[in-house]
Amino acid sequence: MSADPIEVLVVDDQAMIRAGFRMLLADEPDIQVVGEAANGNDAVSQAARLGPDVILMDIRMPQLDGLQATRRILARDAVARVLILTTFSNDDYVYQALRAGASGFVLKDDPPEQLVAAVRTVAEGHALLSPAVTRQVIRRFTGSDRRERPPELDQLTSRELEVFRLVTDGLSNAEIGHQLFISDATVKTHVTRLLQKLGLRDRAQAIVLAYRAGVFDNST
Numbered sequence: 001m002s003a004d005p006i007e008v009l010v011v012d013d014q015a016m017i018r019a020g021f022r023m024l025l026a027d028e029p030d031i032q033v034v035g036e037a038a039n040g041n042d043a044v045s046q047a048a049r050l051g052p053d054v055i056l057m058d059i060r061m062p063q064l065d066g067l068q069a070t071r072r073i074l075a076r077d078a079v080a081r082v083l084i085l086t087t088f089s090n091d092d093y094v095y096q097a098l099r100a101g102a103s104g105f106v107l108k109d110d111p112p113e114q115l116v117a118a119v120r121t122v123a124e125g126h127a128l129l130s131p132a133v134t135r136q137v138i139r140r141f142t143g144s145d146r147r148e149r150p151p152e153l154d155q156l157t158s159r160e161l162e163v164f165r166l167v168t169d170g171l172s173n174a175e176i177g178h179q180l181f182i183s184d185a186t187v188k189t190h191v192t193r194l195l196q197k198l199g200l201r202d203r204a205q206a207i208v209l210a211y212r213a214g215v216f217d218n219s220t
Contacts, residue, residue, distance in 0.1 A: 003030070006030060006031045006032065006054060006119060007032055007034045007050070007051075007053045007054070008031060008032065008033050008054045008055075008056060008119060009034060009036070009043070009046055009050060009052040009056070010022060010025075010035070010036050010037070010056045011036070011038075011040075011042075011046075011057045011061070011066065012038070012061070013038050013039060013060075015038070017058075017108075018036045018038070021033070021056060021115075022036070024112050024115065024116065025119070028116055031116070035049075035050050035052065038061070039062050039064060040061050040063060040064025040065055040066060040068055040072075041063050041064045041069075043064075043069045044064070044069055044072045044073055044076075047076075047077070047080065048076060051077075054081045054083055054122050054123050055073065055081065056119070057069065057083065057084050057085060057097075057102070058085045059084060059085070059086055059097070066084065066085075066097070070082045070097055070100045070101065070102050071101070074101040078101075078201075081122045081125075082097075082101070082103055083102070083103060083104055083105065083106060083118060084102050084105035084106070085105070086105050086107060086108065087107060087108055087109070098204050098205075098207070098208050099208055101201070101204075103126075103127045103128065103204055104118070104122060104127045104128030104204055105128070106118045127202040127203035127205075127207075147213050149213045149214070149215065150198065150209070152197055152198050152199065153213075153215065156194055156198075159180075159190060160197075162180065163176060163187060163190040163194065164210065164215070166179060166180075167191065167203050167206055168207050168211070168216055170207075173187040173188055174187075
């Protein structure tokens, strides 16, 4: 028996963009677009009604922007997976979206196969943070929002701290495993344990914490 398809809600104020995403995802047998929304208010109501696995969320929209919509959706459903659609011109919203609980972001001009992979990654419960964008965006916007180093960090083993540092750099499990000469499964175990110890939901929250607390500021 085949697994249920990944249900996706597409949120963008431009009808042509929504249609493009729908056509792109329609070609994937394991993905189904179950709804569309043209503004943040509609996104909040559609998410509550449909309960999609992944919400593709544009940032700049009328009535209610994607940032506020993300906050409202996650306040109602803490396990919802929001994948932010952005461009470099509005990347100042990305950090705020991650703080609000979004599971990651993709660029609108990314290759189609990259977007499809991003939907699958987020649906599986993983956060998606592009290494090419992570440092550039998050470092820039955490300077005025510093927090004290959380005491829970002392619970991490040296290996977990090492994995945490590489997660902060935006590396995937495979890339971390290659660098540390350990298996993907071992990396996944370390990531799961460090998230549990720090009381975090996913890698996105881990990266935000690392930058806000300056955990690796003195790393070489």
